[in-house]
Every structure is written in C-alpha cells, then in structure tokens.
Amino acid sequence: LTEVAKVAPGIARSIVKELRDQRSNLKLIASENYCSLATQLAMGNLLTDKYAEGFPEHRFYAGCDNVDDIESYAAEQAKQLFGADHAYVQPHSGADANLIAYWAILSARVKTPALGETDPSKLSREDWNKLRHELGNQRLLGMDYYSGGHLTHGYRQNVSAQMFDAYSYGVNRETGLLDYEAIEALAREIKPLILLAGYSAYPRPINFRRFREIADKVGAVFMVDMAHFAGLVAGGVFSGDFNPVAHAHVVTTTTHKTLRGPRGGLVLCCAEFAEHVDKGCPLVIGGPLPQVMAAKAIAFTEANRPEFKDYARRIVQNAAALAQGCIDEGLTVATGGTDNHLLLINVHGLGLTGRQAESALRECGMTLNRNSLPFDPNGAWYTSGLRLGTPATTTLGMAEPEMREIAAIVKLVLTHTRPETIATGANAGKPSKAKYMVDPAAKAEAKAR
Numbered sequence: 169l170t171e172v173a174k175v176a177p178g179i180a181r182s183i184v185k186e187l188r189d190q191r192s193n194l195k196l197i198a199s200e201n202y203c204s205l206a207t208q209l210a211m212g213n214l215l216t217d218k219y220a221e222g223f224p225e226h227r228f229y230a231g232c233d234n235v236d237d238i239e240s241y242a243a244e245q246a247k248q249l250f251g252a253d254h255a256y257v258q259p260h261s262g263a264d265a266n267l268i269a270y271w272a273i274l275s276a277r278v279k280t281p282a283l284g285e286t287d288p289s290k291l292s293r294e295d296w297n298k299l300r301h302e303l304g305n306q307r308l309l310g311m312d313y314y315s316g317g318h319l320t321h322g323y324r325q326n327v328s329a330q331m332f333d334a335y336s337y338g339v340n341r342e343t344g345l346l347d348y349e350a351i352e353a354l355a356r357e358i359k360p361l362i363l364l365a366g367y368s369a370y371p372r373p374i375n376f377r378r379f380r381e382i383a384d385k386v387g388a389v390f391m392v393d394m395a396h397f398a399g400l401v402a403g404g405v406f407s408g409d410f411n412p413v414a415h416a417h418v419v420t421t422t423t424h425k426t427l428r429g430p431r432g433g434l435v436l437c438c439a440e441f442a443e444h445v446d447k448g449c450p451l452v453i454g455g456p457l458p459q460v461m462a463a464k465a466i467a468f469t470e471a472n473r474p475e476f477k478d479y480a481r482r483i484v485q486n487a488a489a490l491a492q493g494c495i496d497e498g499l500t501v502a503t504g505g506t507d508n509h510l511l512l513i514n515v516h517g518l519g520l521t522g523r524q525a526e527s528a529l530r531e532c533g534m535t536l537n538r539n540s541l542p543f544d545p546n547g548a549w550y551t552s553g554l555r556l557g558t559p560a561t562t563t564l565g566m567a568e569p570e571m572r573e574i575a576a577i578v579k580l581v582l583t584h585t586r587p588e589t590i591a592t593g594a595n596a597g598k599p600s601k602a603k604y605m606v607d608p609a610a611k612a613e614a615k616a617r
C-alpha cells in the first residue's frame with residue numbers, strides 16, 4: 169500500500185477506508201463475501217502484465233507457458249469441484265460468462281442450410297447477414313427480472329434482449345414460487361432455443377431435473393446461471409434434482425458470491441458445447457486476466473476442501489435462522505422463509521420503500537440492498553423489498569444467535585424509520601419514496617448493538 173500511496177495517495181486512502189468499511193459494517197449483501205488472503209494475493213501481482221489470448225496450448229501470443237499451467241489447473245479444479253465435463257475459466261464476470269454461453273449455444277445450434285461454412289470470416293457479406301438475421305430470431309426463455317431473474321437473462325435494458333427474441337416466466341402471484349406446469353406450458357408455446365433457469369433474488373430451491381425435462385420436451389438447450397448459489401452446489405447443499413450441473417447442458421456462474429473466490433465468471437458445459445465455449449476469446453472477451461484465473465484456481469482449490477461443505481451448510485442454516493428471526497420479529501418475509509443463502513423482506517407494510525429501508529439500515533451499520541419483489545408496486549428503482557444474504561457473515565463465523573440479533577436490529581431500525589413528507593410540487597403532502605428519518609435513539613442503539 170505504501171507503493172500505491174506514493175503514486176496516488178487518494179487511492180491508497182480509499183482502499184484503507186474500504187477495508188474499514190467492510191470491517192465495521194455488517195455485510196448482508198447476498199452477492200458479496202470475503203475471499204481469502206491467498207485468493208487476494210494471487211490476484212494482485214505481475215500476472216496482470218501478460219497477454220494470453222486463445223486458450224491453453226492454443227495462444228495468439230508467445231510466452232504463455234505459465235498462464236497455460238494456471239488456466240489448465242483452474243479448469244481442472246473447477247471440473248472436479250462441480251463434476252463437470254468441461255470448464256472455461258476466462259470470463260471476467262458473470263455477465264461475460266452469460267454472453268459467452270449464449271454465443272456458444274447459438275454457434276453450436278444455429279446453422280442455416282445455406283451456410284455450411286463454420287468460419288464466419290469466410291462467409292460472403294450476404295451470407296453473413298443471413299446468419300445474423302437467423303441468430304437474432306432465436307428465442308430465449310428466462311426468469312422474469314421482477315421474479316428474481318437477472319438483467320442478463322433477457323431484460324430489455326440488457327443486450328441479451330437485443331441478441332434474442334426474449335421471453336420470461338415469473339413466479340406464481342399467490343405463492344411467490346415457480347410453477348413448473350406454467351413454465352412447461354409457456355415453453356411449449358414459445359419453443360425457445362434456450363430455456364434458462366437461475367436467479368439473483370429467489371429464496372427457494374429449483375428442481376433442475378424438472379426444468380431439463382421441459383427443455384427436452386421442446387427441444388431447447390437447458391442453461392443454468394448459478395451465479396448466486398454456486399457455493400451451495402460446490403458444497404453439496406444442492407444435490408440430486410437441485411444440482412444444476414447434473415441436469416443442464418451449459419452452466420454459468422460468478423466466482424465471487426457464495427463460491428467465495430475473486431470477482432469473475434466461469435462456464436461449465438457438456439462436450440457438445442466445449443469447443444464453442446473455448447472460443448469465448450475472441451467471441452466476447454479479448455485477453456483473459458491471468459491474475460484472476462490464478463485467484464480462481466486458489467478459490468476452487470479451497471472449495472474442493474472438506475471444510476467448504478461445512479461452510480456451505482452453515483450459510484443455509486444461518487439464512488434460515490435469519491428468516492425465522494425476522495418472522496418472529498413480525499417482519500414480512502417473502503415465501504415465508506428461505507432454503508438458500510438469501511431472503512427477501514417486504515417493507516411495504518411498514519410504509520417504506522426498499523430504497524428508504526436500505527439507506528436507513530446502512531446509516532445504522534448494516535449494508536444490504538433493496539430489491540424489487542414479484543409484482544412490485546414501487547418498480548425496480550424504489551422497490552418494496554430488501555434482500556439479505558448470509559455468505560459473508562457466515563465467513564466471519566457468525567451463527568444462529570447472531571442471526572437472531574441481526575433480525576432484531578433490522579426490526580428496530582425499520583420500525584423507527586419514517587418517510588419524510590414531500591414539501592412542494594404536485595405530490596406535496598405525500599410521503600417521499602426516497603427521503604426518510606431514522607429516530608436518533610434507535611439509530612444509536614442499533615449501532616451500539
């Protein structure tokens with residue numbers, strides 16, 4: 169850090185402040201964690217100075233022997249961890265991993281009779297445009313953003329909705345759960361090229377065997393984005409019907425959430441898609457990040473150890489305890505609890521938006537994020553929900569008693585927060601959706617606890 173400070177003292181100060189922030193506020197963001205020091209050190213070094221476009225033993229640059237070793241080792245560890253046929257460890261992020269998976273599936277499955285040529289650069293402009301048209305007409309059926317799906321699953325503000333003719337399935341309005349019969353009916357009607365499962369905010373398990381049956385019935389490729397729960401798969405908590413790797417053709421993930429690795433992405437797939445996935449560079453990305461692949465190698469090795477199974481089990485136990493604690497405190501927990509690492513609290517009944525609740529809790533030392541709920545009247549910006557997760561607090565060694573205490577503090581803060589009244593304009597006199605006031609005594613007590 170001294171070296172950093174010599175060049176840009178402000179950056180060194182921000183790093184130290186971030187360290188303080190992450191140590192002094194309770195990290196309840198469901199998609200965050202604390203990776204190990206070994207992972208961090210593998211990421212922050214001279215490996216960043218190496219270009220290695222291509223894949224192991226097939227590079228566009230000289231001198232890639234060490235990066236070959238790193239990438240091959242990381243891929244082997246990932247295959248072992250998840251029991252996958254093939255692993256591609258280059259994606260810089262979960263969004264990249266999804267783009268690579270989409271294009272790999274399109275490349276493998278979309279072939280027009282006129283286009284026998286497999287090398288796109290050899291196509292005439294006319295044939296290339298025919299192919300682009302064909303690719304753009306393919307259908308994607310993924311989970312609706314408001315039901316917990318991710319932006320990259322065909323949300324209109326994301327490029328995935330421009331690449332595909334995108335459709336979505338949602339949760340049942342009454343139960344808040346996925347309805348497999350309804351999904352099957354929709355899939356039969358739409359006949360997507362890709363049926364996609366996976367979420368950012370859904371607190372219950374998904375039956376991937378059932379999804380695969382649906383995909384097979386309609387001739388779709390079954391893809392799962394396990395970005396959020398990869399650690400629970402690696403740790404054996406999600407097994408059998410609930411293990412996506414056993415049932416999907418292609419699985420993508422981030423490496424930094426429950427999996428507790430560096431910020432990055434990963435694609436796993438069966439043999440049919442391996443060659444196409446390996447073309448992620450140059451299909452989507454340029455040079456991979458050797459330092460991040462080294463850090464992934466460390467994190468996958470850590471996750472292959474027996475202790476990780478215990479960690480994954482405790483994440484889920486803690487989330488269940490936190491959900492029960494919130495219910496006991498009188499808070500409204502979506503679907504009545506959780507079976508994974510996250511839970512959703514509905515704050516609408518407290519007269520708050522998710523945005524106000526998020527900010528009030530942050531003022532009181534708890535970092536979590538607002539989240540829209542299914543059929544949310546407050547939309548994606550203000551929202552009516554909060555998403556809480558236990559991967560990071562579990563890494564810190566917290567257990568059920570701490571979860572109950574967290575639930576009590578969340579309740580204390582939320583019930584002592586009021587929206588401010590809008591002073592002027594067309595909405596004068598109405599409660600603000602953004603501004604709020606936390607009772608100072610409750611704030612002091614929350615911070616002290």
Ligand code: PLP
Nearest residue numbers: 261262263318367368393395422
């Ligand atoms: N997929 C899912 C399900 C996610 O929840 C996220 C991130 O939150 C992503 C993909 C994107 O990951 P990244 O932020 O690494 O691009």
